[in-house]
Amino acid sequence: MPLYETHVGMECHAELLTESKMFCGCRNEFGGEPNTRTCPVCLGLPGSLPVFNKKAIEHVVRTALALNCTISLHSVFHRKNYFYPDLPKGYQISQYGNTPIGVNGWLEIEKPDGTTKKIHITRVHLEEDTGKLIHSDGAGYSVVDYNRSSVPLMEIVTAFPPDIESAEEARLYAETLRSILIYLGVSDGKMEQGSLRAEPNPSVRPVGSDTFGTKTELKNLNSFRSVQRGIEYEAQRQIEVIESGGRVTQETRGWDDEKGISFSQRSKEVEQEYRYFPEPDLIPLEFDPEWLESLRAELPELPNAKKRRLMEQYGLPATDAAQLVLERETADYFEQAARGVKDTKAVANWMLGDLARLANASGLAIHAAPIPPAALAEMVGLIESGAMTGKIAKTVIEEMFATGKSAPQVVQEKGLTVSGADEVAGIVAKVVAANPDVVAKIKAGNDKSIGFLVGQVMKESKGRAKPDDVNRLLREEMDKL
């Protein structure tokens, strides 16, 4: 069997964070009773006309700029005609051809080995979302809910030939894109609610072949994990089809996350069958270059840039910085907590270690934990000044999380103040006296055994002894013998 390689094109859709729909004033929300957010425009009633939502356009332009795209100064909308009742007009307003809002951009993914890769993007365009079909069992019909009809939807498509060469790279691409969209405030990034949807187009070919294999499109991937699993499964399925002498059919396949399989979905139109033509009800958008520049200037610091800055400014390792920038609020929390602290790496460690663990267990994001950044800074400060040991801090942070009290308060109330040198000296003497055999070994030159004694002293002091004191006093005690 020849070796196969996988290529993946990615189409991602993001519902935009606006108050109202794309072409009418109906509220843009998730859920709710069916057909309670509709009007003549999003129901496609005769005589109604669409009017652009300015905010939605701004969101797409800002995204396109953040993805290093060129903006089409003259951007045209089209009708995509098809027979499926999820849109009541009989067509979807979309952007076809070479004048979508953004063209020819890229984003950079970072692989686990630390290398980066540019993934080229061919287009960023604006369209409307469709209604939802509710398939009720046994009724013999489906029911359509038009609440989502005409919600502003942005489509981001990677370039051909595909840069993405594995399921993992596809997942990283989706994660990176999500994080950018959230930073921009254009999408809530909720894959589980379908407000961000990733539709990979995997294809396989034998290594060394110069033509791409037939691709299939995967749908219903509602987590990053299923993006990766779905592609891995689908690539393997395609290889098996080819290996058994068959041909891969170009089709849309659904992903069943529970069973871990993909299955053939409804047959869809091929491109020319959509009968695209310019939308006569909408005049093309004309963008003023000055306005574009003002939007560009106002773009927030994006995750990759923030990550590099955190590494430089605070001396963080790449893995920590990468974790901190996943969400803008987490990075903000870190920068607030790092203010006035010398050991900024310790702040990151506490955040990504104990605090993340505690927050996770309560279903909270780090930045939403009941420990404000200043309180974490204060706690790290106590360790820095030697007023508290790192070991004790592990208990203290749990108490802070549970009660919302400050570190000094917890230390005071629980009697966790650091043991004085006198107290430690007493414990050291006791431990040395109780372990003559270990002492003998150390005296005989087995220096490693001193670790055992350190452990015993720490245990006796319930973690309140400073490691420096323990080491120093133990050595002194040894020398006396």
Next chain:
Amino acid sequence: MALTREEVRGVATLARLDLKDNETDRLTHHLNDLLAQFARLQELNTEDVPPTAHAVPVAAALREDVARPSLPREAVMANGPQVDRELGGFIVPQVIGE
């Protein structure tokens, strides 16, 4: 470029139309007549004409992103030829699993 019966059948499938053979023949003929009419447009020399999406040179109107009340559901449903009041939606043919 004439349409074949297979292409017409394909479009009919997408439209969920169940065409009889004589209907397929008749529609293939009609559609080809229409295409022939439009083909006359190809005779025009449009080399230096930029694609025109709209005939009137005006800027598109934009609307502020403000939500306004939607129609009451009862009024919306009143337009549906068939509705499921319990689910609160319009009835359409079942498509998945056909």
